[in-house]
Structures are given as structure tokens and as C-alpha cells.
Amino acid sequence: MLLIAHLEIPVWLGSVVAGVGVVLVCGGIAVLAPNLGVNAMLTMSLGLSVGVLGGFVRRATRLSALEAEKVREERILARETAGRIALARDLHDVLAHSLGGLTVQLDAIDALLEAGRIDEARTRATEARRLAAHGLADARSAVAALREPSLPHETDTDPSAAVDELIRAHQALGGSVAVNVDGASRAVPEAVATAVVRAVQESLSNARRHAPRSPVALSLEWRDDRVTLRVTTPLPAEPQPRGGGYGLTGMRERFESLPFGGSVHAGARDGEFQVVAEAALTTRSAQKGGR
Structure with missing residues (x-):
């Protein structure tokens, strides 16, 4: 029993010891106490079998x-x-948005100062300060969530206000957006609202980094069972230098982990780069998307 039960000892060793024990019992009875008979052999062998x-x-x-x-x-x-x-x-979403925007603002401020356009440079500096403050607040929120994770709760949020703020920030940085x-x-589940807002944030940041001053077309399609962002x-x-690819990867992870599912498709086609992110709002929509 001890040999077989010991995990560091091969199980066959305990089995061999048990078999040798049966042979010794039967041989000992046959030689030393033949009068005990077969019943004694069977009883003692059964005892060894119980141990095994x-x-x-x-x-x-x-x-x-x-x-x-x-x-x-x-x-x-x-x-x-x-x-x-x-x-x-x-952190990637926060830093890519705030630091990328700050880079654009600082380049613009430098160009305005060289041109002697002090007032416009001051306006840009104010926007840069506001962007830095928002980025710092978002980073603190992310760190606070790591240190003291909140209990899961379900709340509904309308992402429209946050999306409008991101569009205004993009326009303040010199970009144009057709909405x-x-x-x-x-109002949709908070996870869905956050995924949509972060997708808009990442897409606009990528537009500023890879196609500065190019027009951006942004559309939101609201349906009963889903919301689609393009x-x-x-x-x-x-060709622009490629980044680490973490932005699109994080976007896909967000949408795929939503309560009812979601998907993100991104790629170049006909001279354009398009991001399509869809979040299901019902189980039926999620099943349809899965098919």
C-alpha cells in the first residue's frame, strides 16, 4: 500500500512487491504449514490484494x-x-492618444513660433496642456483600477458624449472628421461603451500618426441588436513606420471579450485604411456574428 501510494515511486514496484508477497505466502504455507490448506492461502492473498x-x-x-x-x-x-x-x-490607449496628440501640438507650436504667430502658438499650448491633463487623469484611473479593482457591476452608458469629445480633440489638433x-x-453596457470609445480614440490616434492632415470618415450605425463603428x-x-501593432490587437481583445461578443476587422483597400468594429447588444446578435 505504501509503495503504490507513494507518487515518487513507480507503481510497478509496489505491484511486484505484492506479487512476491503472494508467492511467499503461498510457498510458506505449502512448505511450513500445509495443514492450513488452500483457504489460508486465499485469505492471506486477499489481504495482500486489499493492500494493493x-x-x-x-x-x-x-x-x-x-x-x-x-x-x-x-x-x-x-x-x-x-x-x-x-x-x-x-495604458496603451491613454498614452497613444495623449502623447501622440502632444507631439502634434508641440510640432505645431514650434512651427507657429518660428513664423512669429505668438497668439496661435499660445492657443495650441493651452490645448496641449488640456490634453496632457486628460491623459494624466486617464493614466491615474488605470493605475487606481489596478491597485484597488472595483467589484464588477453592470451600468449602462451612452458613449456619444465621449466620442464627440474625441472628435473635438482631433479637430483641435488640426485634423478633420466627417461624422x-x-x-x-x-445607453449600452459599460463594457460596450468603453470598447466603442477606445476604438474611436485608437483610430483617430492612428490617423494623426500615419496620415496627418488627411480627412477621416467616421460612422456609427446603431441597431437594436448591435452597434457598428467604421x-x-x-x-x-x-510608407509610414509601423508601430508595435498593440493598438489594433487591444481593440480586438476588447470587442471579442464583450458580454455578447464582438469583432474588429482592419485593413487597407482601394487606397484607404478602414477599421470596422462591431459590438453585439443581444445574445442573438452574438450568435449571428459568430456564424
């Missing part, structure tokens, strides 16, 4: 406990990994 069975049961129990511990550790690791990915996604809204916006930007005449 008990060893296998204990071994299986220990293996099961080890497997359960392994599963628990894997779940903890998965939660920690998901938390790190979420934090990296939030089209199909359907009436409404952002289209002309491809630059000259």
Missing part, C-alpha cells in the same frame, strides 16, 4: 489533489495574465 487496492486508491486521491492544485494555479495565472493585458491595453450617425444612440482614412503617399 488501498494503495491504488490513495495514489489516485493524491494525483487528483495535485491536478486540482494545478488547475487552481492555472486559473490564478490566467486571471493575473488577463489583468496585465487589460492594464497594458488601457455620420445612423440610428439613435442610446473609421476610414486615406493611405499616406509614402
Whole structure:
């Protein structure tokens, strides 16, 4: 029983010891006490068999406990990994938007100062300060969420105001956006609203970085079972340095992890780069999107 139950000892060794024990019992009775007969042999062999069975049961129990511990550790690791990915996604969105916008503003301020347009440079500096303050507040919120994660709760939020603010910020940085809204916006689960806002933020940041001063077409399509975001930007005449690709990856992760599912498709076609992000608002829509 001890040999078979011990996980660091090969199970065959315990079985061999049990088999040798049966041979010794039967041989000992036959040689030393033949008068005990077959019943004694069977009884003692049965006792050894019970020990073997008990060893296998204990071994299986220990293996099961080890497997359960392994599963628990894997779940903890998965939660920690998901938390790190979420934090990296939030910080990327915040930094790409705020620092990218600051770079644009500082370049513009430098050009305005060289041209002697002091008042316009001062206006740009004010916008840069406001952008930096918003970026710092968003970064603090992300860090606070990591240090003291809030309990999960379901609230509905209308993302329209946040989207409008991002559009105004893009225009203040010298960009132009043609906006089209199909359907009436409404409050949606907070996760969906956040995904839509972050997708707009990332798309406009990419437009400023890869196609500065190019017109951006942004459309939001509201339906009963889904909301679809499309952002289209002309491809630059000259190839632009590629980034790390974390923005689009984070966008896909956000939409795919939504309660009812979602998807993101991005790519170049006919001289334009288009991002299409769709979030399901009902289970039926999610199933349809999955097919």
C-alpha cells in the first residue's frame, strides 16, 4: 500500500512487491504449514490484494489533489495574465492618444513660433496642456483600477458624449472628421461603451500618426441588436513606420471579450485604411456574428 501510494515511486514496484508477497505466502504455507490448506492461502492473498487496492486508491486521491492544485494555479495565472493585458491595453490607449496628440501640438507650436504667430502658438499650448491633463487623469484611473479593482457591476452608458469629445480633440489638433450617425444612440453596457470609445480614440490616434492632415470618415450605425463603428482614412503617399501593432490587437481583445461578443476587422483597400468594429447588444446578435 505504501509503495503504490507513494507518487515518487513507480507503481510497478509496489505491484511486484505484492506479487512476491503472494508467492511467499503461498510457498510458506505449502512448505511450513500445509495443514492450513488452500483457504489460508486465499485469505492471506486477499489481504495482500486489499493492500494493493488501498494503495491504488490513495495514489489516485493524491494525483487528483495535485491536478486540482494545478488547475487552481492555472486559473490564478490566467486571471493575473488577463489583468496585465487589460492594464497594458488601457495604458496603451491613454498614452497613444495623449502623447501622440502632444507631439502634434508641440510640432505645431514650434512651427507657429518660428513664423512669429505668438497668439496661435499660445492657443495650441493651452490645448496641449488640456490634453496632457486628460491623459494624466486617464493614466491615474488605470493605475487606481489596478491597485484597488472595483467589484464588477453592470451600468449602462451612452458613449456619444465621449466620442464627440474625441472628435473635438482631433479637430483641435488640426485634423478633420466627417461624422455620420445612423440610428439613435442610446445607453449600452459599460463594457460596450468603453470598447466603442477606445476604438474611436485608437483610430483617430492612428490617423494623426500615419496620415496627418488627411480627412477621416467616421460612422456609427446603431441597431437594436448591435452597434457598428467604421473609421476610414486615406493611405499616406509614402510608407509610414509601423508601430508595435498593440493598438489594433487591444481593440480586438476588447470587442471579442464583450458580454455578447464582438469583432474588429482592419485593413487597407482601394487606397484607404478602414477599421470596422462591431459590438453585439443581444445574445442573438452574438450568435449571428459568430456564424
